[in-house]
Amino acid sequence: MSSLSTSNSAAPSAAMDAPPPYELHSSGSVLASSAAIQADGSIKIGFSSPDPKAVTQLLPALPLSQPVPQTVSHETCPALNIVIHVVGSRGDVQPFIAYGVALQRQGHRVRIATHNVFERFVRDSGLEFYPIGGDPLDLMAYMVKNPGLIPSLESLRGGDVGRKRAMIKEMLHGFWLSCIDADLVSGAPFVADAIVANPPSFAHVHCAQALGIPVHIMFTMPWTATRAFPHPLANMRQNDLEPAAANWLSYGVVGLMTWQGLGDVINTWRKHELSLEEIPASMGPSLVEYLQVPHTYCWSPALVAKPADWGPEIDVCGFFMRDEPQYTAPADLDTFLASGPPPLYVGFGSIVLDDPERLTNVILEATRKCGVRVIISRGWSKLGGGSPNSNTTFYLDDCPHEWLFKRVSAVVHHGGAGTTACGLVNARPTIIVPFFGDQPFWADVVANAGAGPRPIPQKELTVERLVEAIEFATSTAAKNAAETLAFRMRQEKGVDTAVSSFHRGLPMTGMRCEILPDQVARWIRDTRGKRTRMSDAAVAVLIAQKKIKIDELKPLRSKEYDTDVRRWDPLSGGAASTLGTITDFTKALGGVFVDPFTSYKRVKGEGNGASAGGAALKEVGVGFGSMAGALTKGTLVNTPLALAEGLRNVPRLYGEEVQDNGKVKDWQSGGKVAAKNFGSGFYNGITGFVTQPYKGAKEEGTLGFLKGAGKGTIGLITKPGAAMFGLMAYPAQGIYKSIKAGKGSEHSILKSKCAMVDKLVSHSAEHMRVDEVLKVFGSV
Known part of the structure; x- marks a missing residue:
């Protein structure tokens, strides 16, 4: 097990050992489904429908074409710090060693973050290693007893679930540190520019969101919904449902059951260690798909061809075959x-x-x-x-x-x-x-x-x-x-193809230094509205030459991930907001009763009985504070925002494009979005009442006039309504995000990035391109 301290990880959860229900049932006029674990741990999924054709029509449309990916030469991509997150056995780690070596040959600095037991295996390959804890021996024993990842009845009774959840918590903490900690052997500072991960590592997209960097999923088994074959963990039966539809639906069910078991652990970690908002239950199971994170599947197309319903962000590249190691047989x-x-x-x-x-x-x-x-x-x-x-x-x-x-x-x-x-x-x-x-x-x-x-x-x-x-x-x-x-x-070059796939998925335009274009940018300098992306080397030269100060810079965020809930209309948006507020308040209320007792028992068990009462009272205060926070956020932020966004998105329901007024990131952008939304809402609402019927009549005659009149009438109500609610909602959302910013993870990121620059400053005159940096800096 890991020797890492978990003092900075997520706060203890009283429910850590409590097994989730691991059972799902839903019914509707079009589709009914059920999922439950079996004695052997497989997931038994059942689908039935009185109208199978309607179910098929509800599935996403097939892509119109499959564009042939253009190979990206490694010369076009500057050297990056890449961390690879891997959970599993030696067989899971080995392909990523082959991949990491290939990335290293392209000039990247590569670190593999995985279980402690594989340290020698990784370091002997010439790659950096970071321990994330977790015991793969225990994990493999669990998997043998629970073939479908979901725990069997024996595991539920034997306490395996609590141990696995605690192991996941430990690994989440280790994965985050692997993104920002210095090398444990050389002491060289490290901050990841990109993350590569297999899905069971779970931390990938959350760490990427905290850092503002791209993430790329790579795996040896299908993890993306397709009509071609069911999820490998699903044991399915379907009644009167087309196999292709059942195959596609199986991925959502498996994702939902996985999130059901670990969602609370992940959200607690996001909140306490990464200072990120919790992921709502409606988004958690399909978060990676919702964010359209690039995927590369590491198997041979000769064995399993890429399904026709996978988009261009998904590649099938071939197996990762490492070079045959030097070996002398006994x-x-x-x-x-x-x-x-x-x-x-x-x-x-x-x-x-x-x-x-x-x-x-x-x-x-x-x-x-x-x-x-x-x-x-x-x-x-x-x-x-x-x-x-x-x-x-x-x-x-x-x-x-x-x-x-x-x-x-x-x-x-x-x-x-x-x-x-x-x-x-x-x-x-x-x-x-x-x-x-x-x-x-x-x-x-x-x-x-x-x-x-x-x-x-x-x-x-x-x-x-x-x-x-x-x-x-x-x-x-x-x-x-x-x-x-x-x-x-043997005709395939899986590792090389996967490297090209990774490069192709990078937002390279926003990652390149504007002073030294062959280097990756890690800083942004914003002066008089002019934003300049800078590499560590450029920053080191400019600091050494006293042209800038470090406090003029902010860490660059080359990739943002929007995990805000999409409100499609005011009714569903308002209902979801109310339910979320009630859930948060109820959880906080439960904490008032559970957490004090847990803390009292823990402190007393440590032999410090005199402090046990104080620890309990502290938790009571935290609980009441959480209750007040839930009500305040729900009343001042969530509800107005749900109504504003719900009303703004109503035109989408009848096929009309909705104007993008920008993203709320802080109090400043919140005010700007509110102003744009207010102006466009009233203008489009009033003018649309006249222009929509005219446009409809021009395109479809009398019927088009009636359609346009209906759209214009709806817009006359919803668009100004969205403008009014937005005046309160967007600034409140911006203020809330500004208050949350600067805590926890951002301080750690800034500290680690500064360490990388500090190491370069003293060597800038000797090793850096001083004249080139100063010349380009003078022109920008």
């Missing part, structure tokens, strides 16, 4: 390989098994019946225990798959994306015994390609089924299918 392994025909490989890597002895016996008996030699990788479950090697069986502790898979006949494993890719690219027929996550997905993909038999779920693995699978894998048909796939996969 003498006993060399002798075994040379003493007979190529053996079968069996290994389950980081999987933690409940009964490794049973599985070992099944493997030994099946290979004996098939008359094949076998290499068994002991893995984290120590398959084979302390059994000795023999003429037909070799127990392996550790060996690079890239080296070993060239020397075996076929492979048997759990179906992790990396192991699957390594087997197939080496043309090895593959038997997959899936446990959880994306493993069943890859098992089906391999079987459908003919390169392996149908998958055997680990709880159903028997000698008879394994014998049948081995016979298929050693057949000519399986070998030919594997060879065909290998040929196609």
